[in-house]
Amino acid sequence: MVTRRTSAHLRLVHCGSSSWWRRQMRLWSKRFWRRRLHLMALFCAMTVVTFFFGLSNLESSFILGSMLSSAPKPCACQPCIVGQENDTWFYKKLKQSVQPLLTKDNRELTNETYAWWMYLQMEEKPSILNMVLDKLFRIIPGDEDYMDAEPTRCRKCAVVGNSGNLRSSGYGKLIDSNDFVIRINQAPTEGYEQDVGSRTTHHVMYPESAKDLNDNTNLLLVPFKILDLEWIISALTTGHITHTYEPVMSRIKANRNKVLVFSPTFMRYIHESWLKGHGRYPSTGFLSLMFALHVCDKVNVFGFGADHRGNWHHYWEVNLLDSAFRETGVHDADQEQNITQMLAKKGKITLFKGVVWSSFRWDS
Numbered sequence: 001m002v003t004r005r006t007s008a009h010l011r012l013v014h015c016g017s018s019s020w021w022r023r024q025m026r027l028w029s030k031r032f033w034r035r036r037l038h039l040m041a042l043f044c045a046m047t048v049v050t051f052f053f054g055l056s057n058l059e060s061s062f063i064l065g066s067m068l069s070s071a072p073k074p075c076a077c078q079p080c081i082v083g084q085e086n087d088t089w090f091y092k093k094l095k096q097s098v099q100p101l102l103t104k105d106n107r108e109l110t111n112e113t114y115a116w117w118m119y120l121q122m123e124e125k126p127s128i129l130n131m132v133l134d135k136l137f138r139i140i141p142g143d144e145d146y147m148d149a150e151p152t153r154c155r156k157c158a159v160v161g162n163s164g165n166l167r168s169s170g171y172g173k174l175i176d177s178n179d180f181v182i183r184i185n186q187a188p189t190e191g192y193e194q195d196v197g198s199r200t201t202h203h204v205m206y207p208e209s210a211k212d213l214n215d216n217t218n219l220l221l222v223p224f225k226i227l228d229l230e231w232i233i234s235a236l237t238t239g240h241i242t243h244t245y246e247p248v249m250s251r252i253k254a255n256r257n258k259v260l261v262f263s264p265t266f267m268r269y270i271h272e273s274w275l276k277g278h279g280r281y282p283s284t285g286f287l288s289l290m291f292a293l294h295v296c297d298k299v300n301v302f303g304f305g306a307d308h309r310g311n312w313h314h315y316w317e318v319n320l321l322d323s324a325f326r327e328t329g330v331h332d333a334d335q336e337q338n339i340t341q342m343l344a345k346k347g348k349i350t351l352f353k354g355v356v357w358s359s360f361r362w363d364s
Helices: 002-054 057-069 088-093 111-121 129-136 172-176 226-236 264-274 284-295 333-345
Strands: 156-160 180-184 202-205 218-221 259-261 298-302 350-352
Touching: 111 264, 129 226, 156 172, 156 284, 172 298, 180 284, 202 284, 218 226, 226 259, 264 284, 284 298, 284 333, 333 350
Parallel strands: 156 180, 156 298, 180 202, 202 218, 218 259, 298 350
Antiparallel strands: none
């Protein structure tokens, strides 16, 4: 009896052990396969990361271009600036996330951007930026109106420089046919309508190049220093600022609801990504072109370059002898020329050469 009880007892223990063992095996198997799946997922992720980090810039940009080529057409123009082609040079430079205009929402500058901006014209005792911006955005809207690209939009823009090669060009009607007509600094139109047109939707200026505008024109301010922001506040209100590094207009006729300001973040991005740090900062002409490149779907460029005699002068000047405006000491005209010609070569912009296209002229 003892033996039988012991045998039965052993059989029960054996059966219990077997059941426990099977449960442990199933649990172990599940853990094994779970860990194996995790390891496989980790391996795949590491492979992808290693692959992309191992690519050259050219290969990475090619893949980006391939992704873009499979995306829907970004605009209704033919072609669009941001197209469906594989363009490594263009997409390495382009950062569509950087907004061109300073707004209430993007007013905060990084320490690096602030330091870069302060270096441009080096004020001795700059005001506190946030206090100036508080005043500015109580006067102007401070909204971002142009980052509205969509497949049904075809916004055509003319960037009109001031070169003497516009004389006898007959471009006036063509310029006026664009949705946006962007002019730079003085840029008179009265008396020159046949060659330069009469419409202006955006006028790019800084305090030292300011002029009065009508109520329908957007004033697009290029701030090279905090004092420039203080000037536009003063020029639209009290008129107490009459001098920066030279005499400036104390008041300006402009629609304060149409005053726009270039973002220092955008200016730095243009300087570093497009110009690779050449020159101290971009010219107003190049900034105007870059503004159009980022807010328009098709960009037509007029009035850049010397005249047919190779002279550097403005189209309204009586003196046709060579002018010294190209050599400003702060811009790299050659680098800006190279980038612009490359954009034209790649079909991103259309250059209208006037009487002759010999070399470049950018406004300061």
